[in-house]
Amino acid sequence: MDKTMNLEDFNTGDVVAYVPQHAHDDLEHPDVECGVVSSRNSKVVFVKYFPSLKRFGWAGCTSQATEPRDLRHLGSPTRREKDLNELGLVRL
Numbered sequence: 001m002d003k004t005m006n007l008e009d010f011n012t013g014d015v016v017a018y019v020p021q022h023a024h025d026d027l028e029h030p031d032v033e034c035g036v037v038s039s040r041n042s043k044v045v046f047v048k049y050f051p052s053l054k055r056f057g058w059a060g061c062t063s064q065a066t067e068p069r070d071l072r073h074l075g076s077p078t079r080r081e082k083d084l085n086e087l088g089l090v091r092l
Contacts, residue, residue, distance in 0.1 A: 005068045010037050010045045016071045018047065027072065034074060038063040045071060 010016065014037040023029035035049035046063035053061045 005071055007040055007042070007045065007068050009073070010040055010068060010071065012037055012039055015074045016045075016047060017074050018049070018066055018070055019072055020070060025072075035064075044068070047071070 016035060016037060017027055018033045018035065019025060019027065019029070020031050023031055026032075033049045033051070035047040036053065037045055038048050039046045044065040045068050047066045048058065048061045048063050055061075
């Protein structure tokens with residue numbers, strides 16, 4: 001990857017992938033998890049990851065604090081809405 005991600009790179013509703021350091025930016029690595037940004041504070045991005053979202057829905061899923069450097073953006077806003085609808089999630 002050519003740019004380290006910062007807090008300012010993420011907004012509520014962004015579809016992201018958590019890519020752990022040991023995955024070396026390989027989005028196909030089995031430890032990569034995808035989710036939706038629910039908020040951020042001055043240090044971390046809070047993400048609701050898809051397995052929990054699918055099981056518990058938006059209101060029932062707990063956001064996970066994630067370091068911005070470990071996140072990558074996925075898809076476009078149009079694609080994001082389509083993916084969320086396919087998962088049966090509440091639109092943001």
